[in-house]
Every structure is written in C-alpha cells, then in structure tokens.
Amino acid sequence: MSIATRADLATEAAPPADTAGRIRRAVLAVYAGLFYVVLYLPILLLLVLSFNESQTIGLPMKGATLRWYGEVFGSQKMLASIANSVMLGIASALIATVLALMLAMGFRQDFPFKGLLMKIILLPILIPGIVGGIIYLIFFGYAEIPFGVWTTALPVHVTWVLPFAFLTLFPRLHGFDRSIEEAAADLGARPFTAFRRIVFPVIKPGVVATVMFAFTLSFDEFIRTLFSIGSQRTVPVHLWSLLSDQMAPFLPAVGVVIMVISMLVSLAGFAASARADRPRR
CATH class of the missing domain: 1.10.3720.10 (MetI-like)
Structure with missing residues (x-):
C-alpha cells in the first residue's frame, strides 16, 4: 500500500473537526450541569424544606408555611x-x-x-x-x-x-x-x-x-x-x-x-x- 493511500485512509477514519468539537462541548456541558446540580441542589432543597408544613424534615411537601x-x-x-x-x-x-x-x-x-x-x-x-x-x-x-x-x-x-x-x-x-x-x-x-x-x-x-x-x-x-x-x-x-x-x-x-x-x-x-x-x- 502506498503512502498516499494510507494517508487517505487515515483521513477518512479520523472524525471531522466539527464532530470532535461538538463532542467536547457536549462533555463539558454535562460536566458543568452535574457540577451545578451537586453544588446548588442541596441549597435549593434546604430552601424548599424551610417552607414545608410537615413536622418532619423531608419530602414530600405537605403544604407551604412561614x-x-x-x-x-x-x-x-x-x-x-x-x-x-x-x-x-x-x-x-x-x-x-x-x-x-x-x-x-x-x-x-x-x-x-x-x-x-x-x-x-x-x-x-x-x-x-x-x-x-x-x-x-x-x-x-x-x-x-x-x-x-x-x-x-x-x-x-x-x-x-x-x-x-x-x-x-x-x-x-x-x-x-x-x-x-x-x-x-x-x-x-x-x-x-x-x-x-x-x-x-x-x-x-x-x-x-x-x-x-x-x-x-x-x-x-x-x-x-x-x-x-x-x-x-x-x-x-x-x-x-x-x-x-x-x-x-x-x-x-x-x-x-x-x-x-x-x-x-x-x-x-x-x-x-x-x-x-x-x-x-
């Protein structure tokens, strides 16, 4: 197999640059989403539970109260x-x-x-x-x-x-x-x-x-x-x-x-x- 043919096959096998970029952005988006969920979901849950009318701490909500x-x-x-x-x-x-x-x-x-x-x-x-x-x-x-x-x-x-x-x-x-x-x-x-x-x-x-x-x-x-x-x-x-x-x-x-x-x-x-x-x- 000639060198030119090998280069053509390698080029066909390699994913396009835009595809690699989309995959990278998707991975980063998932990572960022998980990071913010882990960081802010407990705070949001604490805020929700502070208005829960239940006598016990936890879900489900039994009404809103101050x-x-x-x-x-x-x-x-x-x-x-x-x-x-x-x-x-x-x-x-x-x-x-x-x-x-x-x-x-x-x-x-x-x-x-x-x-x-x-x-x-x-x-x-x-x-x-x-x-x-x-x-x-x-x-x-x-x-x-x-x-x-x-x-x-x-x-x-x-x-x-x-x-x-x-x-x-x-x-x-x-x-x-x-x-x-x-x-x-x-x-x-x-x-x-x-x-x-x-x-x-x-x-x-x-x-x-x-x-x-x-x-x-x-x-x-x-x-x-x-x-x-x-x-x-x-x-x-x-x-x-x-x-x-x-x-x-x-x-x-x-x-x-x-x-x-x-x-x-x-x-x-x-x-x-x-x-x-x-x-x-």
Whole structure:
C-alpha cells in the first residue's frame, strides 16, 4: 500500500473537526450541569424544606408555611445565638483587620526573620480545627480563664481570621507605589499623616472587603468555637445542639437564615473588593 493511500485512509477514519468539537462541548456541558446540580441542589432543597408544613424534615411537601421562620425569630435562644454570632463576628473582623493592616505595613520593611514570622502568622490556617479547639480548651483551662463569648471565643476567632485578613491586605500594600509616600514625606508629612491621607484612602475598599470576609469566617466558625465558648452559644453551635437533641422541623429555616446572612456579607465584600481592584486594572 502506498503512502498516499494510507494517508487517505487515515483521513477518512479520523472524525471531522466539527464532530470532535461538538463532542467536547457536549462533555463539558454535562460536566458543568452535574457540577451545578451537586453544588446548588442541596441549597435549593434546604430552601424548599424551610417552607414545608410537615413536622418532619423531608419530602414530600405537605403544604407551604412561614411558621418555621416565625419559630426561629420567636425563639429567645436562637435570637441570643444570632446576636452573639453577629457581635462576635464584627469584633473579630475589626480587631483582625486592624492587626493585619499593621502587620502588612510592617512587612513592607526588611527585618531579620521576616520569612519565619510570616510563616508563624499563617500557621493557624494549617492547624486542623479540632486540634486547634483542643489546644485552646487546654490552654484556657490551665489559665483558669472563664469560658464565654468575649473571654475565650473572641481571641480564638481573632487568631483564626487574622491570617486570612493578612493574606488579603498584604498584596495590596506590597504593590502600593511608595514613591507617593516619599513625595509626601518630602513635603513635610509625618508617617501617620501620609498613611491617613494617602495610603488608607487608596486601600480603603480593600480594607472594607477584608472586614466583610473576616466577618463571614467568624460567623460560620464552628469547631474552634465549640471548644472555647462554654455554655454560651453562637448560631453554628446552637444549630449543632439542636441537631444533637432533636431533628426540629425549623432547622431548615435556621440554615436558610445563616446562609442569607453569610451571602449578603460575602456579596458586600466582593463588591468592595471589585471596587478596590478597578483602579489597578
């Protein structure tokens, strides 16, 4: 068989380019569809079950009702846990963002053991939650610090969200044009004045986004909180206690409330982050 004949046969056997492209697009479409189903179907199911009039959690639907949302917002324990989560999240986010901003400013300079210190700051991310919770439990127990939202849970949450806040702020400050600050210093501006009037207005959207992100991390934190909060409750810990005691029919409504709060804060953070990136693009 000649070389030309073999080439012709290979060409006839090979599928057309448009056919291969259609197959590739079909496979990608199926993959994307399965991905979104697995990702969003449980959320949709949770939303549907939160309106189910049935006394048991599950399908089929026995009617639509807002009763379970009324029980969620009518429960004093649930309202107290929501208040604890919100206040703890706000305090943790603000403290961690301020500390992260100070660290990011300091890391713009060269100093001994800079790399080691950065690894120490990021260490809480690498420690598993249950291990960190046991460490905090033992530490606070030996230190005889009373367990509670503000005595033990707050420092635990600050320690947890600080590395994420630092990783969010450090790239913005590291890429900041320092010649602007040097020009302000040449004109007689003190370092704090240059930061307040030049640096901070530029990075302010990024700082706001960091606060929102840190709040979301604190609001959703469960394992470390469980070991450090004592008899008080945040929303995730209270939800876990409800799951341990009984499968209350209003649990899907609680999940929807938590999801809505987290989504609203996250969207606000994404909007602020996009605003911060717009001048750079």
